[in-house]
Amino acid sequence: MLVAGRYRLGALLGTGRSGQVRIGRDEHVVREVAVKEVPRILAPYPGASAREAGALTRIRHQGVVELVDFVPDPVTGRDWLVLELVAGRTLGADPPLTEREALDVGGQVLAALRAVHELGLVHGDVKPANVLRGPDGRVVLVDFGLTSAPRRTGSPGVVAGSYPYLAPEIIRDGVYSPESDLYALGMTLYAAVTGSHHYDGPPPVLRPIIEGLLRPCPQQRREAGAMLG
Numbered sequence: 181m182l183v184a185g186r187y188r189l190g191a192l193l194g195t196g197r198s199g200q201v202r203i204g205r206d207e208h209v210v211r212e213v214a215v216k217e218v219p220r221i222l223a224p225y226p227g228a229s230a231r232e233a234g235a236l237t238r239i240r241h242q243g244v245v246e247l248v249d250f251v252p253d254p255v256t257g258r259d260w261l262v263l264e265l266v267a268g269r270t271l272g273a274d275p276p277l278t279e280r281e282a283l284d285v286g287g288q289v290l291a292a293l294r295a296v297h298e299l300g301l302v303h304g305d306v307k308p309a310n311v312l313r314g315p316d317g318r319v320v321l322v323d324f325g326l327t328s329a330p331r332r333t334g335s336p337g338v339v340a341g342s343y344p345y346l347a348p349e350i351i352r353d354g355v356y357s358p359e360s361d362l363y364a365l366g367m368t369l370y371a372a373v374t375g376s377h378h379y380d381g382p383p384p385v386l387r388p389i390i391e392g393l394l395r396p397c398p399q400q401r402r403e404a405g406a407m408l409g
């Protein structure tokens with residue numbers, strides 16, 4: 181299949197809640213990209229594709245996936261996000277990381293999150309499936325479908341995101357903030373080194389960092405972030 185008369189779809193890279201992500205061959209400039217299909221009617225959160233495209237247009241950082249093109253298709257009701265093809269695998273796709281590797285990954289994700297937060301945005305869905313790690317060690321954050329300004333929905337129970345990476349204040353009050361991204365990073369690192377997301381006491385080297393990122397008080401998570409870099 182050819183998207184926008186230009187991107188020829190190939191092998192499946194991954195499947196998420198919104199749709200499929202495939203390798204695409206850009207026939208105009210002959211290079212490979214990643215093409216994410218978001219069927220509007222099935223999208224778990226309305227406006228996710230436009231929100232993701234809008235956020236990625238603003239964020240430029242080596243740890244954040246680059247947006248190449250955005251192709252809304254009003255006829256079929258599908259949107260296509262054309263992204264930089266990241267050579268890497270998601271955390272969790274392979275055996276657990278060593279603590280040293282997790283420290284490095286944590287530092288890189290934190291740097292990417294800082295770029296997001298400096299623009300006044302919250303990623304909103306940090307989790308192992310949204311962190312890609314390449315053979316060269318480069319770490320890239322993907323899936324900005326829930327990215328928005330900090331917000332408080334005030335409706336407990338109706339929360340967007342992924343358990344168990346949701347900070348307690350999101351579950352309680354629907355409060356999304358840079359600090360809720362830090363909580364999700366803490367849980368992501370815990371899952372990356374233990375292979376489990378059932379929190380049962382952190383591993384030794386990362387203990388102060390993970391415990392700090394998972395603090396119930398959002399402000400206190402910043403100190404743990406500072407330990408990562």
Ligand SMILES: Nc1ncnc2c1ncn2[C@@H]1O[C@H](COP(=O)(O)OP(=O)(O)OP(=O)(O)O)[C@@H](O)[C@H]1O
Pocket residue numbers: 193194195196197198199200201214216245263264265266267268270309310322323324325
């Ligand atoms: N640019 C990319 N390069 C390579 N693989 C990618 C890229 N973007 C996404 N993927 C793969 O596709 C999967 C799904 O992508 P993504 O998380 O963006 O979709 P989603 O439908 O929004 O998922 P979610 O269920 O987390 O909301 C990722 O976990 C990853 O394996």
